[in-house]
Amino acid sequence: MSKTTDASSFALRSAEDRHKVLNALGGGASRREVLGMLGALGAAGAFGSGLLGGLGTAFAAETPKKGGRIRVAGFSSSTADTLDPAKQALSTDYVRSTMFYNGLTSLDERMAPQLELAESIEHDGATVWTIKLRRGVQFHDGKTLTADDVVYSLNRHKDPAVGSKAKTLADQMEEIKATGPLEVTIRLTGPNADLPVILGTYHFKIVKDGTTDFTTAIGTGPFTCKEFQPGVRSIATRNGNFWKGVGPWLDEVEYFGISDNGARVNALLSGDVDLIAAIDPRSSRQVLGTDGFAIAETKWGNYTNLVMRMDQAPCNNPDFVLGMKYLFDRELMKKSVFRGFAEVANDQPLASSNRYYSPDIPQRPYDPEKAKFHLKKAGALDSTLQVVASAAAKSSVEMAVVLQQAAQKIGMKIDIKQVPADGYWSNYWMKVPVGFGNVNPRPTADILFNLFFKSDATWNESAWKDGRFDQLLAASRAETDEAKRTQMYHDMQLLIHENSGIGIPVFINNLDAHSSRLKGLRPMSSGGLMGYGFAEYVWLDT
Amino acid sequence: MNAVIWKLLLTRLATAAGTLLFVATTVFVITTMLPGDVAQEILGQNATPEAVAALRSAMGLDQPPLERFLSWLGGLMVGNPGVSLVNGLPVATLIGERLSNSLVLAAITAAVSVPVALLIGISSAMLRGSLYDRVVGAATIFVVSVPEFLVASLAVLVFAVKLHWLPALAQAPQGHDLLDLMRGLAMPIVTLSFVIVAQMARMTRAALIDTLSAPYIEMARLKGARPIRIVLTHALPNAIGPIANAVALSLSFLLGGVIIVETIFNYPGIAKLMVDGVATRDFPVVQACALIFCAGYLLLVMLADIAAILSNPRLRHQ
Numbered sequence: 001m002s003k004t005t006d007a008s009s010f011a012l013r014s015a016e017d018r019h020k021v022l023n024a025l026g027g028g029a030s031r032r033e034v035l036g037m038l039g040a041l042g043a044a045g046a047f048g049s050g051l052l053g054g055l056g057t058a059f060a061a062e063t064p065k066k067g068g069r070i071r072v073a074g075f076s077s078s079t080a081d082t083l084d085p086a087k088q089a090l091s092t093d094y095v096r097s098t099m100f101y102n103g104l105t106s107l108d109e110r111m112a113p114q115l116e117l118a119e120s121i122e123h124d125g126a127t128v129w130t131i132k133l134r135r136g137v138q139f140h141d142g143k144t145l146t147a148d149d150v151v152y153s154l155n156r157h158k159d160p161a162v163g164s165k166a167k168t169l170a171d172q173m174e175e176i177k178a179t180g181p182l183e184v185t186i187r188l189t190g191p192n193a194d195l196p197v198i199l200g201t202y203h204f205k206i207v208k209d210g211t212t213d214f215t216t217a218i219g220t221g222p223f224t225c226k227e228f229q230p231g232v233r234s235i236a237t238r239n240g241n242f243w244k245g246v247g248p249w250l251d252e253v254e255y256f257g258i259s260d261n262g263a264r265v266n267a268l269l270s271g272d273v274d275l276i277a278a279i280d281p282r283s284s285r286q287v288l289g290t291d292g293f294a295i296a297e298t299k300w301g302n303y304t305n306l307v308m309r310m311d312q313a314p315c316n317n318p319d320f321v322l323g324m325k326y327l328f329d330r331e332l333m334k335k336s337v338f339r340g341f342a343e344v345a346n347d348q349p350l351a352s353s354n355r356y357y358s359p360d361i362p363q364r365p366y367d368p369e370k371a372k373f374h375l376k377k378a379g380a381l382d383s384t385l386q387v388v389a390s391a392a393a394k395s396s397v398e399m400a401v402v403l404q405q406a407a408q409k410i411g412m413k414i415d416i417k418q419v420p421a422d423g424y425w426s427n428y429w430m431k432v433p434v435g436f437g438n439v440n441p442r443p444t445a446d447i448l449f450n451l452f453f454k455s456d457a458t459w460n461e462s463a464w465k466d467g468r469f470d471q472l473l474a475a476s477r478a479e480t481d482e483a484k485r486t487q488m489y490h491d492m493q494l495l496i497h498e499n500s501g502i503g504i505p506v507f508i509n510n511l512d513a514h515s516s517r518l519k520g521l522r523p524m525s526s527g528g529l530m531g532y533g534f535a536e537y538v539w540l541d542t
Numbered sequence: 543m544n545a546v547i548w549k550l551l552l553t554r555l556a557t558a559a560g561t562l563l564f565v566a567t568t569v570f571v572i573t574t575m576l577p578g579d580v581a582q583e584i585l586g587q588n589a590t591p592e593a594v595a596a597l598r599s600a601m602g603l604d605q606p607p608l609e610r611f612l613s614w615l616g617g618l619m620v621g622n623p624g625v626s627l628v629n630g631l632p633v634a635t636l637i638g639e640r641l642s643n644s645l646v647l648a649a650i651t652a653a654v655s656v657p658v659a660l661l662i663g664i665s666s667a668m669l670r671g672s673l674y675d676r677v678v679g680a681a682t683i684f685v686v687s688v689p690e691f692l693v694a695s696l697a698v699l700v701f702a703v704k705l706h707w708l709p710a711l712a713q714a715p716q717g718h719d720l721l722d723l724m725r726g727l728a729m730p731i732v733t734l735s736f737v738i739v740a741q742m743a744r745m746t747r748a749a750l751i752d753t754l755s756a757p758y759i760e761m762a763r764l765k766g767a768r769p770i771r772i773v774l775t776h777a778l779p780n781a782i783g784p785i786a787n788a789v790a791l792s793l794s795f796l797l798g799g800v801i802i803v804e805t806i807f808n809y810p811g812i813a814k815l816m817v818d819g820v821a822t823r824d825f826p827v828v829q830a831c832a833l834i835f836c837a838g839y840l841l842l843v844m845l846a847d848i849a850a851i852l853s854n855p856r857l858r859h860q
Contacts, residue, residue, distance in 0.1 A: 073808075078818040078821065078822065079626060079628055079629060079636060079815060079818045079824065080583075080628045080629065080824075081629070082629055160592065160593055160595075160597060160600070161596060161597065161599075161600035163593070163597040163600070167593055214630075215630075215631065229810075230629050230631065230636075231814070232639075232640075233810075256808065258711070258808045259805065260805050262806075263695075263698070263710070263711075263805070263806045263807070263808060266695075266698045266699065266702060266703050266710045267702075267710045267808070269703045270698070270702035270703045272702070272710045272711045273711075
């Protein structure tokens with residue numbers, strides 16, 4: 001298993017450091033000079049293929065200070081905001097559910113499960129799972145956590161009337177029952193070694209037995225809910241009775257959404273808020289150019305991909321698909337479209353932050369000669385190719401332009417058809433022969449592969465059918481030997497890289513911005529804002 | 543109050559009821575025609591046919607549209623606008639605070655912009671053709687043509703980000719003292735005033751110039767009345783009708799048309815609530831918002847008409 005350090009997967013940059021480096025780059029400094037400069041600045045980090053990709057300051061462990069109040073702005077907010085873990089849809093909800101609730105497990109930096117409300121998890125053939133609960137954990141209203149709460153919380157996902165977003169995942173839990181006051185036994189429909197990961201995802205947070213009213217949140221989490229107005233804001237107050245004994249540090253966290261990127265950045269820079277989620281890479285210079293602010297970069301494996309439908313012409317010709325993959329100028333996309341805040345990808349969906357990422361597959365380069373050879377063989381140079389792009393698939397229009405220019409150099413004409421974001425996913429995605437998709441990382445490789453790459457998957461984006469892949473996928477799910485399982489995932493990544501009809505040029509990093517006095521943010525590959533769980537860990541340096 | 547006003551009030555109330563019913567029906571028909579429904583929106587990517595069907599029946603969406611509409615209408619008659627399909631909160635609760643937020647913003651903006659607009663309009667009508675009139679005319683055209691998002695963004699950049707004088711976000715009025723409230727709302731109010739002042743000022747100027755060219759004004763002038771007196775006591779009363787209508791039209795924009803300002807300053811008002819409602823296909827919320835906008839518009843126009851009648855001696859003494 002490959003191992004990445006914190007510093008390389010997540011970079012906390014002080015404005016000053018970044019400014020020096022950016023200026024140096026603007027002034028034509030060579031890679032060597034910049035690396036030297038980083039050394040002088042005391043920056044540590046494993047450098048990836050890009051100059052800025054791994055720039056990070058190793059931060060000494062400081063002692064957190066207690067107290068203070070922060071205001072945080074997410075990037076979306078609507079009346080659909082919910083405190084019901086089952087109904088959560090967006091980062092806004094995940095942030096809140098992580099403040100107020102706990103899961104049986106939680107996911108660490110590498111998306112590996114760590115015990116949270118569970119004290120131990122044992123299994124029999126990955127099918128029957130016995131979970132022992134931590135003793136003496138109290139809900140915000142003083143009730144003690146028992147097995148009934150867990151059974152209720154898990155079972156409600158299976159009730160269609162609840163409208164749970166995790167119903168498909170919960171349906172594999174055939175039977176969930178309390179086998180003791182602090183013991184729950186879950187029997188699955190078939191073996192799945194990933195159950196502890198699934199239980200650590202946002203939807204499976206534990207609520208109190210019998211809860212149907214979610215106008216406020218009564219959980220076991222680090223904060224209690226003082227105020228919640230969907231589409232407006234929430235105010236979380238420190239839970240003085242938090243079972244972990246350590247943290248949270250802040251007295252109060254106010255959280256709301258500002259959907260407009262410019263307004264969000266302005267709110268930070270004017271000092272109205274202390275932390276903002278998901279800024280546009282184009283705003284990074286503005287933030288870094290202002291004293292007292294920093295950017296937190298998270299590599300999490302989100303990607304915008306070229307979708308080539310292999311059941312339609314011209315993509316039913318493997319030469320066409322391969323030619324297009326060689327036509328990606330990945331470095332240029334990373335640099336021009338994402339201002340360096342991206343990671344070059346290799347036409348398979350697991351990013352290097354994933355614990356099953358395969359480092360052994362050779363990087364597919366930008367190779368106009370090979371692209372020309374294959375596309376010519378497929379007869380694609382004679383006619384104009386239409387590529388559908390939309391603002392709905394993040395940055396796809398800009399990526400299409402880079403592709404179009406590369407095509408022009410080998411004498412191929414690409415016509416970019418830009419369509420509106422509204423209705424893109426139902427009207428264009430997976431319907432046009434060549435278009436773009438955007439995929440958020442999933443908690444497990446198994447879920448991602450099952451959703452997007454299995455032959456009969458609902459969103460088999462490129463209509464790719466491979467029996468070997470399906471067999472490996474089924475086998476890996478039941479495999480509890482970690483080494484064998486890793487090998488299987490490596491093989492599957494290779495199959496996707498070689499044969500599937502999707503091209504993934506880069507992984508898009510998430511950028512959060514914050515005031516420099518806010519400390520304690522760490523990278524979590526489950527998403528920005530520390531995997532949406534920042535509230536428990538951050539503190540104010542006054 | 544005289545008979546004319548009573549008659550107007552009664553007929554206006556009757557047509558208002560009819561208009562509101564028509565609007566409610568239209569909005570309902572359109573929301574049912576929108577692709578996708580609230581069950582699909584809630585389930586998003588997890589919308590398998592079984593899950594959607596189950597959620598629909600749990601929400602009562604499997605009943606025929608007409609039945610749903612009638613039961614919603616029945617609820618409204620007894621003062622219950624229903625429950626949001628998306629988050630289960632009563633629509634009245636959702637709207638309550640946001641409506642008062644919007645009204646606070648609209649009221650302060652009106653209190654600032656109407657006097658300014660009238661002052662500009664009247665003074666430029668009096669000094670028609672002067673340098674002042676031309677400068678003001680060009681300035682109002684310029685201001686009304688600059689999109690409000692640009693005004694708002696520039697204001698934030700200068701006053702919040704660079705100078706740190708004002709907060710970049712407008713907080714909801716609750717729980718803040720007056721000074722905080724004014725600081726927070728200063729930029730939204732100025733932005734909105736930019737949009738409506740220009741319009742009202744130009745209309746006022748046009749209406750007043752129209753009246754000033756009437757023969758009786760010339761008579762007054764020949765009698766030796768001073769310009770101020772001519773305008774304020776002779777011309778203005780006759781121009782109040784059109785001016786009131788222009789003001790009403792501009793102010794009706796302050797309730798539903800401020801989505802851009804609400805977005806940029808993150809102000810929890812009712813326009814954003816309706817946009818959210820449409821995006822999530824939350825029909826009771828959309829309906830309630832549409833009715834409020836419509837009622838606000840009708841009310842303002844009615845007030846303008848009453849003002850016109852009261853200011854016109856011929857109608858007043860009928």
